[in-house]
Amino acid sequence: xxxxxxxxxxxxxxxxxxxxxxxxxxxxxxxxxxxxxxxxxxxxxxxxxxxxxxxxxxxxxxxxxxxxxxxxxxxxxxxxxxxxxxxxxxxxxxxxxxxxxxxxxxxxxxxxxxxxxxxxxxxxxxxxxxxxxxxxxxxxxxxxxxxxxxxxxxxxxxxxxxxxxxxxxxxxxxxxxxxxxxxxxxxxxxxxxxxxxxxxxxxxxxxxxxxxxxxxxxxxxxxxxxxxxxxxxxxxxxxxxxxxxxxxxxxxxxxxxxxxxxxxxxxxxxxxxxxxxxxxxxxxxxxxxxxxxxxxxxxxxxxxxxxxxxxxxxxxxxxxxxxxxxxxxxxxxxxxxxxxxxxxxxxxxxxxxxxxxxxxxxxxxxxxxxxxxxxxxxxxxxxxxxxxxxxxxxxxxxxxxxxxxxxxxxxxxxxxxxxxxxxxxxx
Numbered sequence: 001x002x003x004x005x006x007x008x009x010x011x012x013x014x015x016x017x018x019x020x021x022x023x024x025x026x027x028x029x030x031x032x033x034x035x036x037x038x039x040x041x042x043x044x045x046x047x048x049x050x051x052x053x054x055x056x057x058x059x060x061x062x063x064x065x066x067x068x069x070x071x072x073x074x075x076x077x078x079x080x081x082x083x084x085x086x087x088x089x090x091x092x093x094x095x096x097x098x099x100x101x102x103x104x105x106x107x108x109x110x111x112x113x114x115x116x117x118x119x120x121x122x123x124x125x126x127x128x129x130x131x132x133x134x135x136x137x138x139x140x141x142x143x144x145x146x147x148x149x150x151x152x153x154x155x156x157x158x159x160x161x162x163x164x165x166x167x168x169x170x171x172x173x174x175x176x177x178x179x180x181x182x183x184x185x186x187x188x189x190x191x192x193x194x195x196x197x198x199x200x201x202x203x204x205x206x207x208x209x210x211x212x213x214x215x216x217x218x219x220x221x222x223x224x225x226x227x228x229x230x231x232x233x234x235x236x237x238x239x240x241x242x243x244x245x246x247x248x249x250x251x252x253x254x255x256x257x258x259x260x261x262x263x264x265x266x267x268x269x270x271x272x273x274x275x276x277x278x279x280x281x282x283x284x285x286x287x288x289x290x291x292x293x294x295x296x297x298x299x300x301x302x303x304x305x306x307x308x309x310x311x312x313x314x315x316x317x318x319x320x321x322x323x324x325x326x327x328x329x330x331x332x333x334x335x336x337x338x339x340x341x342x343x344x345x346x347x348x349x350x351x352x353x354x355x356x357x358x359x360x361x362x363x364x365x366x367x368x369x370x371x372x373x374x375x376x377x378x379x380x381x382x383x384x385x386x387x388x389x390x391x392x393x394x395x396x397x398x399x400x401x402x403x404x405x406x407x408x409x410x411x412x413x414x415x416x417x418x419x420x421x422x423x424x425x426x427x
Contacts, residue, residue: 055081055364058141058148060131060298061156062087062115065330065349065356069154071423072357074122081364083124084148086131086141087115092424093178096346097416099206099387101181102188102213103220106417108178113424121425131157136304136326152325152363154356155302155312159331159344162294168269172201172289175210184210187286188217195224199274199284201266203231204239205386207290208249212389215256219390227258228282230274232265239343240382245394245402252388252404266291293344296332308334316372318356324368327356340378346420348377385412 057073059066062085070083094111101108119126133142134155141148161176163169173187174180188198198214200207211229218225231238236253237246250260261282268275274282295310305320306313311334313321318335320326329335330349335342342348352373359369377383385408386394393409396402 055151057083057152058150059085059154063158064346065353066156068350068353069357086127094420098178098181099209099213102184103216134302155328155332156330157296157298157332159293160296162292171269172287175290196285197226199287200229202290203229203236209387216389230261234262241399242396245396317369318373340375342375343377345377351376
């Protein structure tokens with residue numbers, strides 16, 4: 001394990017010396033010569049740290065990309081740096097598998113990892129707090145209860161639910177964090193009437209998985225519900241360019257009794273109903289908002305950064321445009337390289353973390369960052385596994401391929417749960 005709290009040469013175990021094959025060296029002179037070489041090697045290895053100084057790496061956000069950067073630095077054995085992670089919450093949350101908390105196929109606690117425990121394993125400093133402002137010109141990060149300076153900054157603060165200024169949005173349950181999925185589960189249990197009405201706003205990835213898990217919840221409890229998905233566009237999965245996948249998804253969910261209302265957005269949410277843009281109303285005992293995300297408020301409060309639709313604009317090295325010491329990655333960033341735009345996906349966030357870690361290593365070595373990122377999950381070539389309930393998932397690979405079945409679900413569970421949580425040391 002590599003830790004950044006302990007610096008300097010590490011005490012090594014002594015080894016038995018073997019006599020030199022040259023007859024003019026005595027055993028004593030051989031040992032003296034070996035000790036001298038060893039001492040000089042240690043000094044030479046430490047020279048870059050004396051000249052460059054300790055580099056302070058400040059990472060904002062304890063999600064997929066923020067934790068993966070630290071993991072990459074640990075795996076690569078980087079020395080001579082101080083790493084601090086600032087996180088609003090104490091836990092990493094594996095939200096891509098979180099919808100199954102609704103149907104109780106998974107427990108939320110199995111999808112969380114204690115960041116304090118992780119800091120003990122990996123040797124970084126953890127600060128629990130909310131960043132309120134970043135000044136890239138002054139290289140200062142302000143928190144609610146203090147501020148931090150940095151040599152290298154990584155903004156990995158994620159995104160936030162986008163309610164599009166819909167009136168009464170606070171009457172709907174969000175579907176963004178693990179705690180949201182837990183709340184949806186509790187709310188479903190409190191619906192005592194026969195065949196309650198549930199409205200889900202948004203037919204994107206999360207909205208459809210929420211709808212499928214709600215149907216599984218009622219099926220497992222021996223009850224029925226009327227579930228309707230409202231989507232402003234004319235089809236499901238508006239963010240995924242694959243007509244076959246859209247058709248298969250709509251057919252699979254419709255066959256389970258899920259209704260769809262296309263072409264009209266939500267104007268207002270009120271007690272017991274959802275009012276659409278054309279004035280029509282849908283009765284609802286429980287309304288869930290899965291209407292998309294936007295850049296975090298921190299992006300708007302980052303002085304010196306340019307924004308693209310509320311996301312921080314970055315270059316091909318994932319540096320904030322115009323900067324050589326500040327990165328933005330994951331859901332916090334707008335990444336467009338070579339005509340491709342990166343999707344807001346956990347897999348892409350992990351890949352961006354690898355690129356960023358490699359560039360941080362260059363900076364700590366006194367060089368300019370030179371590693372250009374290659375987008376692996378692009379908008380024009382979607383790659384995703386979508387759970388449709390009942391032990392089945394849809395695989396989307398590119399604009400033309402889609403398959404649905406239990407094998408795809410097994411693959412999704414392996415990637416989203418086992419591999420994603422397997423990145424961390426076992427407690």
